[in-house]
Amino acid sequence: MKKIKQSFFIIALLLLCSKSALADHLEQISSACDLKTLDGKPALALQELRGKVVYIDFWASWCPPCVKSFPFLNQLEHDMKEQGVHVIGVNLDEKVKDAEEFLTKHPAHFSIVADPAKTCAKVLEVMAMPTSFIIDKKGNIRHVHQGFRPGETEELRALLAQLVMENP
Amino acid sequence: MFTPSSMKLTRNAAIAFAFTLLFGMMGCANVAPWERGNLAKPQMDIDPHPLQTEMQSHNYSSREAAPSHKSSAGGGGCGCY
16 A cells, blocks of 8 residues: 555656656757857847747758748738747758848748757757747747648648637 | 687688678768758759750650650650650
Protein backbone atom coordinates (compact mmCIF):
# COMPACT_ATOMS: atom_id res chain seq x y z
CA MET A 1 0.00 0.00 0.00
CA LYS A 2 2.86 2.30 0.92
CA LYS A 3 4.53 1.52 -2.39
CA ILE A 4 1.41 2.45 -4.32
CA LYS A 5 1.17 5.73 -2.44
CA GLN A 6 4.81 6.43 -3.17
CA SER A 7 4.45 5.70 -6.87
CA PHE A 8 1.38 7.99 -7.03
CA PHE A 9 3.40 10.74 -5.41
CA ILE A 10 6.27 10.24 -7.89
CA ILE A 11 3.90 10.26 -10.87
CA ALA A 12 2.23 13.43 -9.60
CA LEU A 13 5.63 15.06 -9.15
CA LEU A 14 6.70 14.06 -12.66
CA LEU A 15 3.49 15.42 -14.15
CA LEU A 16 4.00 18.68 -12.31
CA CYS A 17 7.59 18.92 -13.58
CA SER A 18 6.66 18.12 -17.15
CA LYS A 19 3.84 20.66 -17.06
CA SER A 20 6.13 23.39 -15.84
CA ALA A 21 8.68 22.41 -18.48
CA LEU A 22 6.09 22.59 -21.23
CA ALA A 23 4.37 25.63 -19.85
CA ASP A 24 6.46 28.17 -21.57
CA HIS A 25 7.85 27.55 -25.00
CA LEU A 26 8.30 31.26 -25.59
CA GLU A 27 10.66 31.59 -22.64
CA GLN A 28 12.73 28.61 -23.78
CA ILE A 29 12.88 29.83 -27.36
CA SER A 30 13.64 33.37 -26.30
CA SER A 31 16.58 32.34 -24.13
CA ALA A 32 17.99 30.07 -26.86
CA CYS A 33 17.42 32.34 -29.86
CA ASP A 34 19.93 34.93 -30.85
CA LEU A 35 17.90 37.02 -33.26
CA LYS A 36 19.42 39.98 -35.03
CA THR A 37 18.22 42.57 -37.49
CA LEU A 38 19.48 42.09 -41.05
CA ASP A 39 22.25 44.61 -40.42
CA GLY A 40 23.44 42.66 -37.40
CA LYS A 41 22.00 44.67 -34.52
CA PRO A 42 20.23 42.88 -31.66
CA ALA A 43 16.59 42.38 -32.56
CA LEU A 44 13.51 42.13 -30.41
CA ALA A 45 13.40 39.59 -27.58
CA LEU A 46 10.59 37.16 -28.23
CA GLN A 47 9.61 37.29 -24.58
CA GLU A 48 8.44 40.86 -25.05
CA LEU A 49 5.65 39.47 -27.23
CA ARG A 50 3.99 37.62 -24.36
CA GLY A 51 0.28 38.28 -24.39
CA LYS A 52 0.20 38.41 -28.18
CA VAL A 53 -0.39 35.67 -30.69
CA VAL A 54 2.92 35.28 -32.50
CA TYR A 55 3.31 33.87 -35.99
CA ILE A 56 6.98 33.04 -36.57
CA ASP A 57 7.88 32.15 -40.13
CA PHE A 58 11.33 30.81 -41.04
CA TRP A 59 12.21 31.69 -44.64
CA ALA A 60 15.10 31.91 -47.08
CA SER A 61 15.54 33.83 -50.33
CA TRP A 62 16.12 30.70 -52.44
CA CYS A 63 12.92 28.96 -51.39
CA PRO A 64 10.07 29.29 -53.95
CA PRO A 65 7.19 28.60 -51.50
CA CYS A 66 8.57 31.43 -49.31
CA VAL A 67 7.94 33.82 -52.23
CA LYS A 68 4.35 32.61 -52.33
CA SER A 69 3.94 32.96 -48.57
CA PHE A 70 4.97 36.64 -48.40
CA PRO A 71 1.70 38.11 -49.74
CA PHE A 72 -0.19 35.97 -47.22
CA LEU A 73 2.04 37.13 -44.35
CA ASN A 74 1.66 40.76 -45.42
CA GLN A 75 -2.11 40.33 -45.55
CA LEU A 76 -2.08 38.62 -42.16
CA GLU A 77 -0.15 41.50 -40.61
CA HIS A 78 -2.57 43.96 -42.20
CA ASP A 79 -5.73 42.12 -41.16
CA MET A 80 -4.86 40.83 -37.71
CA LYS A 81 -2.35 43.26 -36.23
CA GLU A 82 -5.12 45.19 -34.47
CA GLN A 83 -6.36 41.96 -32.91
CA GLY A 84 -2.95 41.23 -31.40
CA VAL A 85 -1.27 38.99 -33.95
CA HIS A 86 2.42 39.68 -34.44
CA VAL A 87 4.03 38.28 -37.58
CA ILE A 88 7.79 37.73 -37.58
CA GLY A 89 9.82 36.50 -40.54
CA VAL A 90 13.07 34.88 -39.47
CA ASN A 91 15.56 34.81 -42.33
CA LEU A 92 17.90 31.83 -42.57
CA ASP A 93 19.98 32.87 -45.57
CA GLU A 94 23.70 32.25 -45.40
CA LYS A 95 24.36 35.63 -47.05
CA VAL A 96 22.51 38.71 -45.82
CA LYS A 97 22.78 40.20 -49.31
CA ASP A 98 20.51 37.46 -50.69
CA ALA A 99 17.87 38.32 -48.11
CA GLU A 100 18.12 42.02 -48.87
CA GLU A 101 17.74 41.43 -52.61
CA PHE A 102 14.73 39.21 -51.94
CA LEU A 103 13.12 41.90 -49.79
CA THR A 104 13.52 44.56 -52.47
CA LYS A 105 11.66 42.28 -54.90
CA HIS A 106 9.11 41.07 -52.37
CA PRO A 107 8.60 43.79 -49.75
CA ALA A 108 7.61 42.63 -46.27
CA HIS A 109 5.25 44.70 -44.14
CA PHE A 110 5.89 42.61 -41.04
CA SER A 111 8.93 42.28 -38.73
CA ILE A 112 11.95 40.77 -40.40
CA VAL A 113 14.79 39.42 -38.30
CA ALA A 114 17.74 37.17 -39.05
CA ASP A 115 19.09 34.14 -37.26
CA PRO A 116 22.76 34.27 -38.31
CA ALA A 117 23.92 31.56 -35.89
CA LYS A 118 20.83 29.42 -36.73
CA THR A 119 20.29 28.90 -32.99
CA CYS A 120 16.58 29.55 -33.24
CA ALA A 121 16.16 27.15 -36.16
CA LYS A 122 18.05 24.44 -34.28
CA VAL A 123 16.07 24.87 -31.06
CA LEU A 124 12.76 24.78 -32.91
CA GLU A 125 13.98 21.90 -35.10
CA VAL A 126 13.07 23.54 -38.39
CA MET A 127 12.87 20.69 -40.89
CA ALA A 128 11.57 22.40 -44.01
CA MET A 129 11.50 25.78 -45.65
CA PRO A 130 9.34 27.65 -44.90
CA THR A 131 8.23 26.51 -41.44
CA SER A 132 5.81 28.52 -39.34
CA PHE A 133 5.17 28.34 -35.62
CA ILE A 134 2.05 29.77 -34.06
CA ILE A 135 2.52 30.73 -30.41
CA ASP A 136 -0.46 31.58 -28.23
CA LYS A 137 -0.80 34.42 -25.71
CA LYS A 138 0.52 32.22 -22.90
CA GLY A 139 3.69 31.50 -24.84
CA ASN A 140 2.94 27.94 -25.95
CA ILE A 141 3.53 26.63 -29.45
CA ARG A 142 0.09 25.65 -30.68
CA HIS A 143 0.76 24.84 -34.31
CA VAL A 144 3.70 24.01 -36.55
CA HIS A 145 3.21 24.38 -40.27
CA GLN A 146 5.73 23.13 -42.81
CA GLY A 147 5.80 24.40 -46.37
CA PHE A 148 3.30 26.78 -47.88
CA ARG A 149 0.37 26.05 -50.14
CA PRO A 150 -2.17 28.78 -50.85
CA GLY A 151 -5.08 26.44 -50.03
CA GLU A 152 -4.01 26.16 -46.41
CA THR A 153 -4.24 29.82 -45.49
CA GLU A 154 -7.88 29.69 -44.38
CA GLU A 155 -7.07 27.00 -41.84
CA LEU A 156 -4.21 29.09 -40.44
CA ARG A 157 -6.39 32.18 -40.28
CA ALA A 158 -9.10 30.27 -38.45
CA LEU A 159 -6.60 29.03 -35.88
CA LEU A 160 -5.20 32.53 -35.37
CA ALA A 161 -8.70 33.96 -34.96
CA GLN A 162 -9.40 31.30 -32.34
CA LEU A 163 -6.16 32.00 -30.44
CA VAL A 164 -6.82 35.74 -30.46
CA MET A 165 -10.11 35.09 -28.65
CA GLU A 166 -8.43 33.13 -25.86
CA ASN A 167 -7.66 34.83 -22.57
CA PRO A 168 -4.00 35.35 -21.82
CA MET B 1 58.97 -13.82 -37.91
CA PHE B 2 55.94 -14.34 -40.18
CA THR B 3 53.84 -17.34 -39.37
CA PRO B 4 50.71 -18.18 -41.35
CA SER B 5 48.53 -17.02 -38.44
CA SER B 6 50.30 -13.67 -38.13
CA MET B 7 50.00 -13.15 -41.89
CA LYS B 8 46.28 -13.80 -41.66
CA LEU B 9 46.04 -11.31 -38.82
CA THR B 10 47.88 -8.65 -40.85
CA ARG B 11 45.59 -9.27 -43.81
CA ASN B 12 42.49 -8.97 -41.62
CA ALA B 13 43.84 -5.78 -40.10
CA ALA B 14 44.49 -4.40 -43.61
CA ILE B 15 40.94 -5.27 -44.68
CA ALA B 16 39.53 -3.68 -41.52
CA PHE B 17 41.63 -0.59 -42.15
CA ALA B 18 40.45 -0.38 -45.77
CA PHE B 19 36.81 -0.65 -44.68
CA THR B 20 37.27 2.03 -42.01
CA LEU B 21 38.91 4.28 -44.59
CA LEU B 22 36.11 3.69 -47.09
CA PHE B 23 33.39 4.41 -44.54
CA GLY B 24 35.29 7.45 -43.37
CA MET B 25 35.54 8.77 -46.91
CA MET B 26 31.83 8.48 -47.63
CA GLY B 27 30.45 11.84 -48.61
CA CYS B 28 27.14 11.42 -46.82
CA ALA B 29 26.22 14.21 -44.48
CA ASN B 30 23.03 15.65 -43.10
CA VAL B 31 22.26 18.95 -44.74
CA ALA B 32 20.18 21.25 -42.58
CA PRO B 33 17.23 22.94 -44.33
CA TRP B 34 18.95 26.35 -44.07
CA GLU B 35 22.07 24.98 -45.78
CA ARG B 36 20.25 24.07 -48.98
CA GLY B 37 20.65 27.44 -50.66
CA ASN B 38 23.28 26.23 -53.10
CA LEU B 39 21.48 22.96 -53.73
CA ALA B 40 18.34 24.92 -54.61
CA LYS B 41 20.05 26.79 -57.45
CA PRO B 42 18.73 25.91 -60.92
CA GLN B 43 22.18 24.89 -62.15
CA MET B 44 22.27 22.21 -59.44
CA ASP B 45 19.30 20.47 -61.01
CA ILE B 46 19.89 17.02 -62.52
CA ASP B 47 18.53 18.42 -65.77
CA PRO B 48 19.10 22.18 -65.60
CA HIS B 49 17.61 22.83 -69.07
CA PRO B 50 14.66 20.46 -69.54
CA LEU B 51 13.36 22.19 -72.70
CA GLN B 52 16.74 22.06 -74.38
CA THR B 53 17.20 18.42 -73.41
CA GLU B 54 13.79 17.58 -74.81
CA MET B 55 14.56 19.30 -78.14
CA GLN B 56 17.98 17.67 -78.42
CA SER B 57 16.53 14.28 -77.66
CA HIS B 58 13.78 14.87 -80.22
CA ASN B 59 16.22 15.91 -82.93
CA TYR B 60 18.54 13.06 -82.14
CA SER B 61 15.84 10.46 -82.47
CA SER B 62 14.05 11.94 -85.51
CA ARG B 63 15.82 10.03 -88.24
CA GLU B 64 14.60 8.38 -91.39
CA ALA B 65 12.11 5.61 -90.51
CA ALA B 66 12.87 5.98 -86.83
CA PRO B 67 10.19 6.01 -84.19
CA SER B 68 9.62 8.93 -81.93
CA HIS B 69 11.97 8.71 -79.01
CA LYS B 70 9.04 8.41 -76.65
CA SER B 71 7.12 5.81 -78.56
CA SER B 72 7.53 2.07 -78.50
CA ALA B 73 5.80 1.76 -81.90
CA GLY B 74 7.64 2.17 -85.18
CA GLY B 75 7.56 5.54 -86.85
CA GLY B 76 7.61 7.03 -90.31
CA GLY B 77 10.68 9.11 -89.66
CA CYS B 78 8.86 12.27 -88.74
CA GLY B 79 9.69 11.94 -85.09
CA CYS B 80 6.10 12.86 -84.30
CA TYR B 81 4.62 12.28 -80.90
